[in-house]
Amino acid sequence: MTQPGTIEFHETDIPEPGERQVQIKIKKIGVCGSDIHVNHxxxxxTSFPVVQGHEVSAEVTKLGTGVTEYSEGDRVTVQPQVVCGRCFPCRNGMYHVCEDLxxxxxxxxxxxxxxxxxxxxWLTRLPEGITYDEGAMxxxxxxxxxxxxxxxxxxGKNVLVIGGGxxxxxxxxxxxxxxxxxxxxSELSKVRLEMAEEVGLHTINSKEEDLDAGINRHFGDRKADVIFECVGSSYTVAQAIEKARKGSTVVVVGVVSALTEVNMGFVQDHELTVMGSAMYQSSDFDGAVKLITEKKVQLFPLITDHVDFEAYADAYTLIEDEKDRVMKVIIDME
Structure with a gap:
């Protein structure tokens, strides 16, 4: 991507793996909301030019020196972080929030x-039962x-998730x-609400029902023990805190790019715990693979579209033009 909305394709040499490195052939690429921000x-x-692609599945094609835990033909996904290994977070088990991430x-x-x-x-092995589409998820x-x-x-907790993307x-x-x-x-889009119900979740159509009423309908006066904010807007962050029951917890998962006003008096008076969640570690990749293997999550209903690699820009157009319908677009590499 040379500038917002402009993608160029270039022929380059196939990269060779060095010490403790692995060459992989990319099979599938997922497109996410952060990619859309780059496109805009x-x-x-993020500055330009940049090659995108951070949700992938792949096949191991060549091993560098010192790599013994993988073999050619292994199916893998990639943890796409590059960390310094020297800062305080890296030295203390928090490399996912590296100071130079x-x-x-x-x-x-x-x-x-x-x-x-x-x-x-940075590789995670994909068991044979997991498809390349699932691997990119x-x-x-x-x-x-x-x-x-x-x-x-x-x-045993009651959980409210704001945002059904x-x-x-x-x-x-x-x-x-x-x-x-x-x-x-809780979600505005009817299609996303239907998708949530398809995978066995309860829903609140917050366009048609007052959120307080929906919370009471589902949880009664106990309300939600935990609220996960998964939109990333200033409005929904404030909403999550406003709707939180006294003594409960709000986890901000959505990427919030704008400064947000938070009623800290409300947070103090209600003795709320408000925390952020950023990225992941290798153990979270292992946990994700375990959930898929044990069939405790459903991924295929979320994959709404496939786009050929050569038509990469069409993925952005789909997401922009049909945002109420499109959930996850997968780029097919072959």
Missing amino acids: GTHPY KVMGFQTTGMASDYFVVDAD VEPLAVAVHAVRRIRDLE PIGNLVAQTAKAFGAEKVVV
Whole structure:
């Protein structure tokens, strides 16, 4: 992407793996909301030109020296972070919030290419039962796993998810898989509400029903123990805090690009816990693969469209023009 909305294709040499690196052949690429921000030129941490692609599935095609845990032909996905390994977060088990974090497709080269070379430590193996389409969904599912794990124990909890897009849907499914008593998705889009119901979730159509009334209908006066905000707008962040029951927790999962006014007096008086959730770690990728393998989440209903690699820009057009229908667009590499 040379500038917002402009994609060019170039023939390049096939990259060779170095020490502890693996050459992979990309099979599928998922397109997400952050990619759309780049396409608009509004992503705050991305400059041009940039090769996108951070949700992928792939086949191992060549091993660099020192790689013994993978073999040619293995099916994998990639954790797309590049970290410094030296800062305080990296040294203390929090590399996913590295002080110099770079993400493939945003601050460093992404994987929208036939072949790519990556450090072996950033690969996650895909069991044979997982398709390449599902493999490209491991990354967004890992976002959901990480967010849900921010709550140490969801067993028996009431959960409200604000936003029924791909991440919101996956957070809701993951919360249910982690033992939540009741999971409800609040959403404006009728199609997304139907999709949430298709995968076994309860819903509130917040365009037609007052959110307070919907919360009371589903949860009674106990309301929600945990609210996951999965839209990323200033309005829905404020809404999540406003609708939170005293003593409950709000987890901000959506990427909020604008400054947001928060009623801190309300947070203090209601003794709320408000926390963020950013990206994931390798254990979250493993958790995502486990959920898929154990069939505790449904991914195929979320994949609404496929686009050929050579028509990459059409994925953005689909998402823009049919945003009420389109959930996840997958780029087919072959």
